[in-house]
Amino acid sequence: MxxxxxxxxxxxxxxxxxxxxxxxxxxxxxxxxxxxxxxxxxxxxxxxxxxxxxxxxxxxxxxxxxxxxxxxxxxxxxxxxxxxxxxxxxxxxxxxxxxxxxxxxxxxxxxxxxxxxxRKLADNPMAERGMRIITRPDRRWGRRDIKTVQLLYASMMKMEAKAAGVDDVWLAEGDVITEGTSQNACIITREGHLVTRDNGQALLPGVTRLSVLDIARESGMTVEERSFTIVEAQGAAEAFVTSASLFVMPVVEIDGLAVGDGLPGVETMALRKAYIERARGAH
CATH class of the missing domain: 3.30.470.10 (Aminotransferase class 4, branched-chain amino acid transferase, N-terminal domain)
Incomplete structure (x- = not known):
């Protein structure tokens, strides 16, 4: 016990x-x-x-x-x-x-x-296959930057994802992605730029997100902190989420449409590897 x-x-x-x-x-x-x-x-x-x-x-x-x-x-x-x-x-x-x-x-x-x-974090088998997600309206309260226990809507959306046979939900205001139910959402454009929503009251300032952005910049990748749409995410070269329990987790499908070639992206997996190595090296 x-x-x-x-x-x-x-x-x-x-x-x-x-x-x-x-x-x-x-x-x-x-x-x-x-x-x-x-x-x-x-x-x-x-x-x-x-x-x-x-x-x-x-x-x-x-x-x-x-x-x-x-x-x-x-x-x-x-x-x-x-x-x-x-x-x-x-x-x-x-x-x-x-x-x-x-x-x-x-x-x-x-x-x-x-x-x-x-629980398994570093060797999570989902990393090998990637996440399949759906999008749903973001109907949470306005102060999402505060990490409160008001998680009912997120829980309902996770159950909706389960019922739909996918892994999770990205929440959107109109056609603009805010974040996942319990993760920050990121894409890599066809030009190789890492794009993630800028911080503000609309989303939680992710700790893992912050570390991953540092790693990306240190590797020479261009980072854009800005809004992006569902359509832009579906047309991206790669997509992934960041969170304390998932680290960097590839997203391979959004609303039934494959992202890139429908497999975990090379850049995404490199970021995951670098994050885990940094986490262990910091010990």
Whole structure:
């Protein structure tokens, strides 16, 4: 049985309980972060921490665990669960108070918990075949740049993808792609340029995306941070997504149309390889 972290204590997962009045449960009033672990160590640690702190600040959620405290929680969970490869999920809610749309009184302690999930990241078999995706309207709230637990629409879209026999969904406003259900969307044009949506409130600033863009620029690839349409993506030479759990994952089909030759792209797979090598080298 896993050991999890809850409000300052490490307990067996079956013994961890949260109040029914927790605002994360009642209002999705919580933020979270997912940290990837390779060879027992966290990837892109500093950038994930910075995004977590930003999400907390944007939501005005006060918290006592900070700085080295977060590091201690993550390291202890990895050690106690003997996690070699997988993820650590960390969530902070505004805490528990009687149900009211107004925020609880200052001083209400936040609810903080974290747990590990063992899973294959580097040798994910999907990388060999590529993802098949469909596009759907983006009907989420407007502050997608904050990593909140408001994930119902994303979950519904993942279920729609499953029902359609494909791997996932790219969300779009009109004909312009915002991002995937839980990933950033990228294409490589026929000219060899890497294109990904520019950051803003429309999408989450991806940590893996940031590292991959650095790798692309260092390799001499032209990077364009701008909007692109569904049609442009379908006509691209290659397409892929980035996320903490998928790293760089090729996309080979969009709405039934093959991207490029319908196989994982050479440039995409080179970026995936370079990202994994950098992640392991940073250890």
């Amino acid at each position: 896993r050991t999890v972290y809850l409000n300052g204590a490490y307990v067996a997962e079956g013994d961890a309980t949260v109040s029914i009045f927790d605002r994360g449960l009642l209002f999705a009033d919580a933020v979270y972060e997912v940290f990837s672990v390779l060879d027992g160590r966290i990837i892109d640690h500093a950038a994930h921490m910075a995004r977590l702190e930003r999400s907390l600040a944007e939501m005005k959620i006060a918290h006592e665990v900070a700085g080295a405290g977060w590091d201690d929680v993550l390291a202890t969970l990895i050690a106690r669960n003997a996690l070699v490869e997988g993820t650590v999920y960390l969530q902070v809610s505004r805490g528990a108070a009687d149900r009211d749309f107004l925020f609880p009184a200052p001083g209400t302690p936040p609810t903080v918990f974290a747990f590990t999930q063992a």
